Structure formats: C-alpha cells, structure tokens
Amino acid sequence: MTSKAPTALAVALALAVGGVMPATAQGPIRIGASLSLTGTYAKLGKNQHEGYQLCEKEVNGKGGLLGRKVQFVVYDDQSMPATAVRLYEKLITEDMVDAIMGPYSSPVTEAAVNVTEKYKKVMVAPLAATTSIFKKGRKYIFMVISPAEVYLEGLVDMAAKRGLKTVAVVNEDTLFSKAAASGAVELAKKKGMQVVFTEAYPKGNTDFSALLTKIKAANPDVIAAATYFDDAVALTRQMKELNVNPKMYGVTVGGDLPEFYDTLKQNAEYIYGATQWEHTLPYAGNQEWFESYKKEFAHDPSYHSAAGYAGCLVYAEAAKRANSLDADKVREQLLKLEMRTIFGDYKVDADGFQVAHKMVTFQWQKEKKVTVWPDDLSKGKPLFPTPAWTGR
C-alpha cells in the first residue's frame, strides 16, 4: 500500500493539473484574476470583484469586446501573495485565459507581477497604489489609482495653507502605509512644515498609549496617520482617552468606510480622510453607476469597487483600440490612452505609472463625508480647527 500510494497521488495530481482544456478562439474572452475573497483583505477584495462583475455585465451589454463576450475567471488567493503567484501561473498556463486583471493590494500585486511579466501578459492593476511596483523596469503592468504617496497630500496642503507649522506622522508598518507616510513627510518638508515625530507600529497593533503619549509631548498641530481601518479606529479612540488634541487629524484608508462612523459615532466628527473616489464626485455617470451598483449587490460600493470597474473598462478600451488582445499591441494603447471614467482620469507615464487620477480629501461633518480638497472637486469648507475632545 505504502509503495503504491505515492504513485497514485502523483497520477491523481497529474490528471488534476492537466485536465483543463484550453478555450477555443470562438468562445468568450476569458479574463483571469486572483482576488482576496478570504483572509485579511476579504472585504475590500470582494468589492473589487463586484467592480469586475459590473464591468463584465456592461461590456457584454454593449455587444462585448472585439465581437466576443467577456467572462471573468476568478480565484481566491486568501490575501496571501504566495497563493496569488500560484494562481496567476494557473490562470496563464492551465486555464490559458485571454487576458489578466490585477489582484487586490500592493503586496499581492508585487508578488503576482513577477508571473505576469514572465509570461509577457498585460496586467492592469487597479488596486496597487505603491509607486515602487511600477518603477522597477516592468513592461506590462499598468496603474489605475493614485499612488500611496499622495494620500495625505490634501491634509498637509490644507494645513500649510492655514499656517500650521508642525506635523506628526505615524503609520502601520506595511508597504502601502509606509509609502503614504513617507509621502506626507516629504510634502510637509517641501511646504515648510516641521515634522516633529514619526513612528511606525506593527500591523494588528491595538495599544497606542505609549505612542500617543510621545505625540502628546511633541504637541504637533497636525497628526497624519497612514492607516488601515482597525488601527484608524483604535488610534482615534485612544487619542480621546489620552486627550490628544491636534488642530487637524487625518487618516488614510478605512476613514472613508461607513463603518468608521458607525463604530466611532460622534467621535469621528472633524476627522479628515482621503479617498480615491466618492459617488458624489462630479464625474459623468458617477451617480447612475452608484445606483446601479447598489441595485446589483444590495450595498454601497467603496472606491475599490469603482477602481476595479474602471480598471476593467480601461483594459477593454485599450484592447478595442488595438483591435487585438496581443500583449504588445494592447500595451502600446494603454501607454497612449487618456480616458475619463466614473472613477476619474486615467493616463500613465512610460512606466505605466498613474499620473492623471486625483485623490480627494474629505472631512466627517455631521455624519457625512464632505469633500473639502482639492478645490475643483470640493463640496464644502473644512471645519477648522478641530475642537479639543473636552470641548465637544
């Protein structure tokens, strides 16, 4: 038995990995992607998936792409880069998909892109915001959202305009948050502000007492925090507990989710946040898209949904203009393309790095996110300065 078992397993495996037939040319255009449907990023990965689904529906509704229907082939990478690498290899070498779309998050994209480059596949990566991914001489990867470095730009810019002098920058020690923090530090220095405190804390940290005690002693005018959702909530709660009172306080990711306000209630008031997209932004068709998304999936979209949707449209447009799915021809079009979707503008430089899309900064005012920056997209004025916790 023991001597036969490995042989049987090897045979079973060979059958399993060799059993998928390649698609015929007449069938639909199959677009492969691995997404974080479970694990750390499950929630955001799901929104991105829904963005892809809506794009698929819309493209097919308009007669498909190059005369063929479009069909997504999606696997779950459990939010693990290693799994995503294997799945993209599977999509390309086993499933023989016709095109590739990006996964969720910067670390996963950074790992997966090694596979897509190896097989010379174009990958529009709608949810990778880290500059370095696109600046390593890779040929076939394209960026859709604004880079992490500019997430806190609005906060710093508004603070500098109001004559604030000092800023403390803290961040979760992960790829995206680090980039956002270093961008904030650079920009603050450029605007003549003094960076009085910086510190990174580990992912999953729940106790910010000592960190905030140090910030309180440094007494900055502005606290800029490059966060995800859970740390944004914990940091805010503990700022109140330790009575830390900056004139402006802003976070990056997570501050834009409705759950942020639901969790913190009125303690979320006055907090600034940054987002890639809001349904209230004046892009053509934005509001209608928002409504149809809600109808389709019975919940509000996040910017991840919109970016996924827009990234997929960008790829479809480039393929249409190239009149081909050939990687080099599509790449050429993607480099030239200038396009405005409900998500905003798309235009990349020679590295595939996004240069046209704009971030917006909002502030929580009376249970609502009010866009306060940049001026050409803003809907209201920031409430400034933020009152002390004891005076609310």
Place this chain on the structure above:
Amino acid sequence: MNVVVTPAMLGQVIISGILSGALYAMVALGLGLIFGVMRVINIAHGPLLMLGSYTTYFLYAHFGINPLLTVPIAMAVLFVVGVLLQRGLVFRVVDAPELSSLLLTFGISIMLVNLAQLAFTSDLRAVEYITGSWLVGGLAFSKPRMIAFVFAAAVTALSFLVLKFTRLGKAIRATSQSREVAMVCGVDVGRIHMLTFGFASALAAAGGALLAVIVAIQPEMGGVWTFKSFLVIVLGGAGNYPGALVGGLLLGLVEQVASLFLTTQLSEVVAYVLLVLVLLVRPSGLLGGRQT
C-alpha cells in the same frame, strides 16, 4: 524618536501599564490554574477570551445590555463552554504526554477562531460604550481602561478569596500540589478538573468582556493572549497563583515603558527577551514557583 521623555510621560505610561497589567493578571490566572491542576497548557485560552468578547458584543448590539452587566453573563456562558470542552475533549489527554494536550488544545483553538469567523465574519466589531478620560493634573485616566481595571482587580481578588477560603478552592489547591494526596483525602479529582477548566474559561471570558469596551473585536484577537498569559505565569512562577498578579503588572509595565523608550514595534521583542532571560536565569519565576 526625537522626543525627550519627561517624568509626566513616564507617569502616563506607568498608568497605562498598571491598567493593562490587572487584565493580564486575571486572564493569566486562568491559564495558570489549568496548568497547576491538570499540567495542561491550554492553547485555546486566548480564543476563549475572544468568545467572551463576542458574547459582550452580541448582548450589547442585539439586546442593548450594558456592557458591564455582560461581564458576569459572559463568565457564566464561558464557564459552561469550558466545562463542556473539558468533559468532551480535554479530559482524555490529561494523563497523556504533553504533546497530546498541547496539540489538542491547539486544534481546539484553531477551530474556535474559525467558527467565530464563520459566525461573526472577520469584520471589526466595537462596543462603543464609554470613551474619553478623567484628567488629573497632566495625566489622563482612560475611562474604559479604569473600569476594566476595577473589574479585573475585583474578579482577581475574589478568585484569590475563593482559592484561599472555600472548600472548592482548597480542593483545587490540593489537587495542584499533589493529585495523589488530594485523591487520598477524598477529593473528586475529575470534578475538580472540570470545575477548574470552567472557572479558568470564565476568567478568560471576563478579560474578553472587559477588553470589548477597550479595543475592537475580531476572531483572531485571542492569539496573543495565550502567549502573554503564559509569559505572566513564567514571570510570576508556575503554580504560584499570587505570582500571576506580580507577573501581570510587570508585563504591563515592561510593555508600556519599552514602547515609550523604544517603539511600539520593539516592545513585543522586549517582552519576549524578558521571557527568554527569565527561563535562562530563573526558570521557577521571579517569586519562585509552586508555593500556593
């Protein structure tokens, strides 16, 4: 980094350290009791704490019950869960080699975390009950942490009284000193094992319920608590129940002071180095072990 530490800052983190230290002590006492009585390290101790947090969240979010009133309810619920776990699974490995009990409770802990994930999803939950702080001089006393501290101190004190003066407590201590002698003296050791496991789970649940008002709740929150509880026991001395109090406060202080002078990230490393040092130099704990 680029901040000079002042006495006021030190005072502030010492307050934080003491406040979290009491929680550590209470939760670790549970782990220590199981180890003392059964020679089993319950890897699922942290996940049981997580279930305590969800009990509070559930009662608060769906029935609007005051989170502080949910502390005894969570303790009762987890007492039952603990007894069932002991009766159903753990009792079978009490006399088995350590490997079996460690792996069994490890398996249980993975199951609990993933069951919670299925039941509650991995979305963050929060019990927004009391926020803010009392300001005394330049120092801030966080309201939720103060409340948690008072509760934890009371529960821990009560537990010591039970251990010291009741028949049950004496039987528990006797069993942890020598099971054979306890049996000879007429103690029903099987029953003591069951009650101890339930009692220890209730202590974890109390920690979870109190933590729910301080930090956000998610299925994986318990993992670090198994390790921290063990660290507290090692610091205080295994089998030395009052040692848990000293160990808990010490761990709370070390973490906070390390975060102040170094970074939040390195405080984990400092706590770990402390564990390794104690194991090297004084493995019986700072107070010496096994003197109940």
Place this chain on the structure above:
Amino acid sequence: MAAAILSVLAALAAYPVVGTGYGVRSVQQIFMWIALAGSWNLISGLTGYVSFGHVAFFGAGAYAGAILVASAGWPWPLAALAGGAAAVVLAVVIGYPCLRLKGPYFAIAMLGLNEVLRALVSYFEGLTGGGNGLSLPTLDASVPIYYVMGVLAVVVTAMSWLIVTSRFGLRLMTIREDEVAAEAMGIDTFHHKLAALLLSAVGPGVAGALMARDQGYIEPISVFPLAITVTMIVMALFGGKGTVFGPVLGAAALFVAQEIVWARYPYVHPLLFGAIIVGVVLLMPRGVLGLLQQRYRLPRTI
C-alpha cells in the same frame, strides 16, 4: 519498496519536461511541504517537544536567502544553503534557553517567536526593507528550484530515516516516552533535544530561501504566518508523527486535497485543519501511517 520509491522519483524528475508552469509549481510546493512537515516531525514527532513556531525558521531562511541574493548578489543555490544556516543559528538561540527545561516552555516560546521575528524584520528595515518587503531581481528559475526543492524533500526524508533507525533516534524517542527515565539511563537529554531541533531547522530554512527566490518578493506578514506552522503540523500529524514516511504521505495527500477540493470552500478549510488535529490526537495518535503499520504489521522504520 526501493524500486517503487525509485520509480516515483524518476517520474517526478521527468515531470518538468511535460508539466505546465502551474503544474511544476504545484509539485514544487508538495516538495516544500514534505520538507517542512518532515522537519517538524524531527523535533516534535521524535522528542515530543511541540514546536508551534516552525514558520520562524522558514521566515528566517527566507530573509537570509533573499538579503544575500538582493544585496550581496549571491547565486540563489548558495543563498539557500545560507538560509538553512541562518535557521540553525536561530534554533541555537531559542533552543538553548528553552530546551534545558522540561515541560511546555519550549512550545510556548516557539508560539511567540514568529511575532518577534516579524517585529525585528520590520524594525531593521535598512537590511530587510521592513514593511516594504524585499524584491529580488527577476529570474525565471522555477525548474531548477523544482529540482532543488525535490532534493531537499528527499534529504529531509532520508535524514528522518537515518535518525529513526539509529541509536540517536532511539534516545530521542526515549526522551519522548519518559524524559526522567532517559536521564536516569545516562542520556544527555538537553544536548539530544538541541541536536534534534537544529536538524529540524535546516529544512525550513532552505525551503524559505528557495520560496523567496521563486516568488521574487517577500514581506514580513506573508513570510511569518501562523498558517504555515499549522499546515505543517496538520500534515505531519495526519500522515503519522514519529514515522519516516508519515509526513510525506500527509503533505502530498493534504496538499492535493487542498488544491482540488477545499479551494472551493475557502471558509471551511482552516476549520477542517483544526478538526483534523483534534481528531488525530484523540482517535489515531500515530496518523494514517500508524494505522497502516498496525493493520499490516509494517516495520516501525517507515
């Protein structure tokens, strides 16, 4: 039996010629899990000292290997060996204080170890890239890595066989059955346990460095997940701890099941792993291979 093993090895050696990129990578992953589960088995299956943190050796190897490739320009096979060496150094640092003691100290110290390494890797960002991770120069070496990983799996399994059939292995198992008695018999238990730990750290260290090279990008969170430890424990237990071929069987069976069946039920899969651990500990402590050994009177040394 020897002929069967040789023919399986020959088939696996020929596989990259016919396999797709994904197929090659999947079999390479099976090799990796065989090496990891087999290594865990060396310390935990033989001495009974449970390691809840073997991923720390894997991660240490990954970082050591990746740094040497990215910063010092070492060729990756050499960096993989260095990854194994780094894991051994870590094993000395952690084994020396914790293995002198009996009882669960080692188990819990290992439980906290990967968190600590993650913090250290993040902190020393000049060397490791911190939370930004570390990118290696692009290189398509999946077929050579397939072979090296395969050799690693064979080496770890052969090492297990040599140990199980040696006096050294017998002493380790004596420690597992009754450590006090082992001491009374004059066995230097501390040094035996330490030696077992060092041997069990090599495989994960090399595997980590190979994984880093293969993937081309590593970062602290994906290199030190508890899930890797859990998976290797489940595989070793399921196949049969303390046996030579148990971890091989467990790794192959569970990996294939995971890829083919459980990938469709992502939420249930980790729950199932917990259930397997509980079930195996209570119902078949020597795993599938142990059952087979009993039923068919197979030799103890498989």
